[in-house]
Amino acid sequence: MKNMESKRIREEYLKFFENKEHKIVKSSSLIPFDDPTLLFTNAGMVQFKKFWATDVPLPYTRAVSCQKCLRAGGKDSDLEKIGDSGKHHTFFEMLGNFSFGDYFKKEAIEWAYEFVVEKLKIKEENLWVSYYKEDLETKKIWMKFIPEKKIIPLGEKDNFWGPAGDTGPCGPCTEIYFDFGEEKGCKKEDCKPGCDCERFLEFWNLVFPQYDKQKDGRLLPLKRRGVDTGMGLERISRILQKVETNYDTDLFIPIIKKIEEISNFSYEENKKNFRIISDHIRGIVFAISDGVIPSNEGRGYVLRRLIRRASLSGLDLNLKEPFLYKLSNIVIDLMKDVYTELSQNKEIIEKVIYEEEERFLYLISSSRKIFFDIVKKEKEAIDGETVFKLYDTYGIPKDLIEELALKFNKKIDWNQFEIFMERQKEMSRAKSKMGIKLNPILISEKILETEFVGYEKIFVIGKLVSIYSCDNLYYLVFDKTPFYPEKGGQIGDRGIISNDKFKFKVLDTQIDE
Ligand SMILES: [Zn+2]
Structure with missing residues (x-):
């Protein structure tokens, strides 16, 4: 097995399947063009999905691609794994070959084996495979190439694929694993593909879409059954470049x-x-x-x-x-x-x-320092009152608190936070009913209306036209503002007003009707 650059792996793959009469199709955008159920393109098959499920005329029946994919939001997100794992990514490239009502399990498996062993020169002894436990057809095909003890049945969770969104093509799959050797693993007797340890790396998944999942969960036969495979370029590069993790590859x-x-x-x-x-x-x-x-x-x-x-x-x-x-x-x-x-x-x-x-x-x-000072004494979770203090007293936005909590490995009690939030709203409602008397400090200009520009901008340079005070708080009026006022059940925006001489913390925004 020779070291192979990622660039060459991509090229070899496309060429191999082109020689088997596949059309080379360009990667589609990360934004799926016709699938509202999907945040980002998360697999090679996304751009071809309709070819299996409907009667659309086919421009080709075999395709091969190198697809850019992003798994960072929604149900397939790998975001939280990044950093600790050497084999997961948010963005990755997926090499895939596809059949739309053309070839099926036999050719897909034979060609995968041929590519891995003859083109990539991976030794047969390093290969293991898994199959969906009820798909004996697949097992039988593998037995031509791989010793039976290295062909492992797995359940629905691991070896039944799809659909990519909530509906669409799905079916059994078979995965190809690289074995890094016993010494890399957990050394348990029953260690095999599917084990959590580092011994086996799944690098190619061959999916056989034969069902079309409906909104109500039923599995109907696909109009055109076929083949949908995906090989992570980062993982196969790691194997062929003989390095410890995907991050040690030329990518x-x-x-x-x-x-x-x-x-x-x-x-x-x-x-x-x-x-x-x-x-x-x-x-x-x-x-x-x-x-x-x-x-x-x-x-x-x-x-x-x-x-x-x-x-x-x-x-x-x-x-x-x-x-x-x-x-x-x-x-x-x-x-x-x-x-x-x-x-x-x-x-x-x-x-x-x-x-x-x-x-x-x-x-x-x-925010970061305040957050750290306040939460360092908290153990695993941050209670709602502390979170409310970060939000209310220090003006740290909720999403930032969430991000910082993740960074420092702390959980947040948002339910309790909401209780404090509700209490504060009641207090401010009571206060506005009482009415507050403002003392004018400076009125440089009378204006009829403050222009609201918060839909377009969050920073804006405005002119201070008047200042009032009440209870040690100051009320500033500007000619324009990005701050949204308390209105229609929504609380007023918070933020900062500053110039080179002063800095005000905005605790609330009110409108004077
Ligand atoms: Zn193991």
């Missing part, structure tokens, strides 16, 4: 080197933070390139979380200024030959990352 080394260069920390001593940053930056670059912009919901929120988590890991490496944007070029250089859109979007990718990083670092600069 990650240049990114890790760059982080070492800008941080002056070493990967060996800071594996978790380096893995989070190098994993997330790939997802960040590809998501922005496919048109996602950081926001507070849906895909934009997933992107925002990736940037925030990578930034937090950067802070652990003493990277207090924006740095992720500098890594985007490395990712683009590594991938631009395969994904040509990256070069065209280079500037916008860098700009979006920089702006989001800068904003996050501003938000986090005070």
Whole structure:
């Protein structure tokens, strides 16, 4: 078995199946174009889903692709595993060959074996396979190549695949494993594929879609049964490059080197933070390139979380200024030959990352220390009252509290938090019924109305037109504002008002009808 570069693995794979009359199809966007049930493209089959389930005319009956995938939100998210695991990713590339009503189990298995043993030169003795326990047809085909004791039956959880969203094609699957040898494993007698230890690495999953799952859960026969396979490029690269984890392959080394260069920390001593940053930056670059912009919901929120988590890991490496944007070029250089859109979007990718990083670092600069000081004495969970204090007294937004809690391995009692929140709302309702008397301190200008610009911007430069006081609190009136007032059951926005001479903490925003 020779060391093989990831670039060559991609090429060999596409070429191998092209020679078996497969059409090479370009990776589709990370944003699924016709599947509202799916946040991101999470497998090679997503762009072909309709070819199995409906009567659409087929442009080809065999296809092969290298698909960009993101699993960072929704039910298949691997986000929490990143850092500790050397084999999971949010963004990854999936090599896949597909049949739409064309070949089925026999050819799929024979070709997979041929590719692995003859093209990749993986030794037969390192191979194990699993199959769905009721799919004896698959077992029989494997017995031509693999000793029976290395063909393992697994249940529905592991070897029945799909659907990718809530409905659509699904069916039994068979997985191919690489055996790193007994000494890498748990050494238990019943250690075999499916075991939690590090001995076996699943690197290729061959799915046989033969059912079409309905909204009510029924499994109907697929109009066109077929084959849908997925091989993680990062994992097969790790095997062929004979390295310890996916992060030690040529897909990650240049990114890790760059982080070492800008941080002056070493990967060996800071594996978790380096893995989070190098994993997330790939997802960040590809998501922005496919048109996602950081926001507070849906895909934009997933992107925002990736940037925030990578930034937090950067802070652990003493990277207090924006740095992720500098890594985007490395990712683009590594991938631009395969994904040509990256070069065209280079500037916008860098700009979006920089702006989001800068904003996050501003938000986090005070919050992180306060959070840490307050929660360090708490054990595993942070009680609702403390969370409320972080939110109410220190003005740390809820999603940031959540992010910091994850970072410091603490759980949060949100139910209790809601009770404190409700209590505060009642108090402020009672207060506004009583009416408060404001003492004017400065009125430089009378205005009829403050212009609200919060739908477009969260930072804005406004003109201070009057100041009032009451009970040691100050009330400032501006000509325009991004702060949303208490209205329609929603509480007023909080934040900061500052210029180079003063800084005000905004505790509440009220409207004077
Ligand atoms: Zn084991």
